[in-house]
Amino acid sequence: xxxxxxxxxxxxxxxxxxxxxxxxxxxxxxxxxxxxxxxxxxxxxxxxxxxxxxxxxxxxxxxxxxxxxxxxxxxxxxxxxxxxxxxxxxxxxxxxxxxxxxxxxxxxxxxxxxxxxxxxxxxxxxxxxxxxxxxxxxxxxxxxxxxxxxxxxxxxxxxxxxxxxxxxxxxxxxxxxxxxxxxxxxxxxxxxxxxxxxxxxxxxxxxxxxxxxxxxxxxxxxxxxxxxxxxxxxxxxxxxxxxxxxxxxxxxxxxxxxxxxxxxxxxxxxxxxxxxxxxxxxxxxxxxxxxxxxxxxxxxxxxxxxxxxxxxxxxxxxxxxxxxxxxxxxxxxxxxxxxxxxxxxxxxxxxxxxxxxxxxxxxxxxxxxxxxxxxxxxxxxxxxxxxxxxxxxxxxxxxxxxxxxxx
Numbered sequence: 001x002x003x004x005x006x007x008x009x010x011x012x013x014x015x016x017x018x019x020x021x022x023x024x025x026x027x028x029x030x031x032x033x034x035x036x037x038x039x040x041x042x043x044x045x046x047x048x049x050x051x052x053x054x055x056x057x058x059x060x061x062x063x064x065x066x067x068x069x070x071x072x073x074x075x076x077x078x079x080x081x082x083x084x085x086x087x088x089x090x091x092x093x094x095x096x097x098x099x100x101x102x103x104x105x106x107x108x109x110x111x112x113x114x115x116x117x118x119x120x121x122x123x124x125x126x127x128x129x130x131x132x133x134x135x136x137x138x139x140x141x142x143x144x145x146x147x148x149x150x151x152x153x154x155x156x157x158x159x160x161x162x163x164x165x166x167x168x169x170x171x172x173x174x175x176x177x178x179x180x181x182x183x184x185x186x187x188x189x190x191x192x193x194x195x196x197x198x199x200x201x202x203x204x205x206x207x208x209x210x211x212x213x214x215x216x217x218x219x220x221x222x223x224x225x226x227x228x229x230x231x232x233x234x235x236x237x238x239x240x241x242x243x244x245x246x247x248x249x250x251x252x253x254x255x256x257x258x259x260x261x262x263x264x265x266x267x268x269x270x271x272x273x274x275x276x277x278x279x280x281x282x283x284x285x286x287x288x289x290x291x292x293x294x295x296x297x298x299x300x301x302x303x304x305x306x307x308x309x310x311x312x313x314x315x316x317x318x319x320x321x322x323x324x325x326x327x328x329x330x331x332x333x334x335x336x337x338x339x340x341x342x343x344x345x346x347x348x349x350x351x352x353x354x355x356x357x358x359x360x361x362x363x364x365x366x367x368x369x370x371x372x373x374x375x376x377x378x379x380x381x382x383x384x385x386x387x388x389x390x391x392x393x394x395x396x397x398x399x400x401x402x403x404x405x406x407x
Contacts, residue, residue, distance in 0.1 A: 075236030144242030173392025
């Protein structure tokens, strides 16, 4: 039987509650604390999180020996998160080419900005909106749908993409649990597979200028022969990463903008360094992904803790990104902070998010459009206030706002 003290130190105790006091209580106990409920070590300091994630020789990612269930839910063995060693390195080079800075510039002009314009037009005449549901939730899945050649204007399709990916992420956040969470994730994966296969088959027969075509045309140079199974696995992680985590990052940026008029004024006046600093600091202080998993390959001593081979480590990035040993005044947003990109919002090491450039572009452009198109934007004091809710993936919502309508 797990006692009250143990229960109070589990990540599960902060579901839908403010997590930051909990993270600081953990930090006071040391950089690595045992979570008996999740049967894992909670790693809360920046240095250990970074060291663990950059050393796959000692700490495996949680998909290193993927079960058949994991492979099915993730779309197959060619999903980049499941690959290891040389195969992972080669496949990562393909992803990096697909999402290179030069390519992202093209995507901004062809997809991101037109979709932002579409969304802003929908809400600017109303004088009120929920920036989480009506804007943050809408942009990333529409962009990734457009990049795969899908009908991004289809509201029901976008809603379904979000729902299915939420089911997959809920399963990931609970250490790939069995039972109902796994059942829902598997059903979601099957539906996502069917959704993507239609466009993969279409573009195999008739290539165009989209991600589905690029997988058939370019991925073989890095991965080797590509069949439908491999194309689907490659697509699934791009589809997930491009349409889920950025949703929460956008909502968190919007929340900071709405609650920090001093920062908003500075960003409004300086769309260069100040805006970029604002995006990075918003991700640091309110990261979308609260934690990630690793598995110890060998026995080792970490500080005062003996970690055994096979032990699960939960790298609490949301705590590490507020580590006072790494960041001066870690609880505040400092647009002039040195090395602004040192945060862990996009992971670090060989598993760093290859789509970070695309996510940053969506955040930069969406904030600029808000500043330009919604005058006197403010939280609606009469509506439900925002909360930093959920557990594994977190964002501030709802974001009910008022603004001066243009009509």
